[in-house]
Amino acid sequence: MPQLIDRRLNPRDKSLGNRQRFLRRTREQIRQAVDKAVRERGIADASKGGSVTIPGKGIGEPHFNLSNSGGDRQRVFPGNKKFVSGDEIPRPEGGSGGGGGKDGSDSGAGEDAFTFALSESEFLDILFDDLELPDLVKATLKDEVSVEHRRAGYSNDGSTPNLNVLRTMRTSMSRRLALRRPSQSEIAALEEELQELRKGPFDVDTLNREVELFLEIERRKRIQRTIPFIDPIDVRYNRFEPKPVPRAKAAMFCLMDVSASMGEREKDLAKRFFILLHLFLKRKYDRVEIIFIRHTHEASEVDEETFFRGRETGGTVVSSALKKMVEVQVKRYPTADWNIYCAQVSDGDNSGGDTVQCVQLLQDAILPLTQYYAYIEIGEPTREEGASYFAYAKDLWRGYAEMAKQQANFAMRHVRDRGDVYPVFRQLFSKSRKEGATT
């Protein structure tokens, strides 16, 4: 007899260990490939996994092989059509022998690029590899942690919703067994026997037996009444224990200038940055809320669609957005429960005199509350590489730059085109980031 086994329901991912070993080994190449992929991808699928191509170098498995060319060799081929013994066939051009040229690599398997698919989580893992949420540690070490109730065994008292039926029935059964409480089926059997007797012929023996049975049934019923099926001492409840957990909630404020000077290009760059920030926060926190605040000369909280698509006209007063942010934060996101992150994107224009107010607001009100504040200034695409940005810098940049030197949780960078977004993001959040450095 053969053994037929259905293996299809076996746990999946049997090769996971090998896969991870492979990814670890090629980590460097994969990271470069992933960085490249992010730079080239559209917004919608920035976070999706997908195929990456890495160079074959470093993953070859070398062996000793015999050369494809040279020497004196004989080979048998099928499908002769017109050859007769002694015919000559010219050698193919460009090689000293047969299919030469394919064995020229050091890896044995060839140095062709190696393409394979990464899952979404692998992709993100590598994307955010060695990036760190600034000051995350400080936040989790703070005293004010929230409390979560976790299951912790059983208890004899509690509230009805926490009743554990299985446990209760188990103790009840052991008590009933120990006290020899007659079961319902036992009594039913005796009663049936009594009925049978009553149907049968009437004589003294039967009568005696009937009386005997009747008394026995009554006795057992009495015991049943005195020993309850479920006694209060049987009842068990699920116990919950309060456990302190680090706060795992983050509020991410996206501040953007939407005055006329911010065109499609600037908004696209801003969006890319916000997407990265959001993906990143989502990996670190259970819950991330995003608050979109846009401003011209006045600020308003809007939904995502309006934030990126809506058009507004007006002046530019950056401090209005900062004020709005403080207002929302105080109302809805107390620092006891939330880690506050803020990213501000602007083209650097501000109305005269307002920058001083902004710096004041940041220093006094905002930076003490936030884990991290990033300011991204979008520069002109035409500026040549290498020129000191400060020479061209706008009002807001100059104002912030001064402050950035003193504030550890404030950082600023500028972005010129799509390719800049991810490197800038990396700089801002990399583990070895220089505090508040300017470029």
Place this chain on the structure above:
Amino acid sequence: MNLADVVEAKEASEGLLFEGPEWDFPTMQRAYDAVEKIALQDLGLNVFPNQIEVISAEQMLDAYSSVGMPLMYSHWSYGKRFVRDEMLYRKGYQALAYEIVINSSPCISYYMEENTMPMQTLVLAHAAFGHNHFFKNNYLFQHWTDPSGILDYLDFAKHYVADCEERHGHEEVESILDAAHALMGQGVFRYRRAAKLNLAEYESRRRERLAQEARTFNDLWRTVPARTRTKEVTLTEAEAAERKRRLRLPEENLLYFLEKHSPILADWQRELLRIVRNTAQYFYPQRQTKLMNEGCATFVHYYIVNQLFDQGRISEGALLEILHSHSNVVYQVDFDDQRFSGLNPYALGFAMMQDIQRICVAPTDEDREWFPDLAGCLDWRGKLRDIWANYRDESFVRQFLSPHLIRKFKLFLLVDNEKEKAYRVGSIHNVEGYRKVRTALADSYDVGSGEPDIEVADVDILGNRELKLRHNVRQGVKLADGGREATLTHIRRLWGYDVKLEEVAVAPR
């Protein structure tokens, strides 16, 4: 009407095994029983008990990546294979096999869940009986492999490697395994037969050895001053010969030599080399019998499904589906076709098995001259079983490739000599050429001819410890540059001292 006819008629009245493409386990069981009856009673096959497992595509990819074994130690190269195959499969470049069969007892074979019922019948006959019979009866497998112990051994290997990773770190283990994998081709005994090891007992022996070492450990030995060498030892020729004799040089199994004699490896590293070596040795017979193994399995499935059809157990539709994929498998493309990648072992193997059957039953005069033992003997079942048991690809072709088949495949011999300006057609499928073509083809099936013959030539353990390797160059075919230096680097890592490789021309075998 004799008894056999009555039985046959009764069988015929049992009706179809299945209708339509859907399969389920009861149907598989029915089909298995019907196939088994023909395989054992008609063909007289002798098989290991079968364990038939249905798996999904992902599990098939898993099996691919671990060289077809149900369990294997962890290594990044298997992960690489997995991600590559998965990509190829997802993009539709590569279809997956219908089945995989493992040389173990019980004989485990995997079947894809996507197969239709006719395909399941085909692969049952092919793997569970064809390959299974070959594994159990062929002399190479009997001598070199231990089917009842292999799964236990792989289980041991898997845990041992995991244990080493735990103790010594992933990277340490990886560097040893990388180096050992590079030498897998030179990690088998070709001529000397290793003492047959009961792999199941192996683990307990190893434990005993460790326990013994722990018992007899004495820290005092560490404090005994080592003997200092005062003068440079110069060896006479006789002493060098003696030294070689003691090390049993030359040694063809590089992994074995490194495991036993490397001056720098720790015990666990030697054990890793041994695991890789044992695995390589286990697969060695498969490489020598690819043509016969596939030929045998294909012949068996072809015979069995035709019998099933004749008995009325499968419908015409099912037979057509089976024959469709059968003929895809045994198709031989011509040398000048774009798809050509060598002789198809399924095609040639199957054709040779059928040819032997033909010679036994209906020989021509030519066959009588070439195969006097086979021609007209009628007992083709017995002859084939005998051939499956006692030959490997090289000797099989040398003995049984008939002129009839050489003509059918239109085989011709191409000579490629670097001294000549052009390729030359040596022989073709005519009376003068049959023997030459056959000999050349048989030579090409000798695994020795396709792989470099590298051996440990000499080493001065007491001197500079330089390991001298020698590549015996036959017919002027040298080592390819690709991979040569990288492989030598791996050997240096295992040996710890310098390693030299020289290429020496030797006479053809």
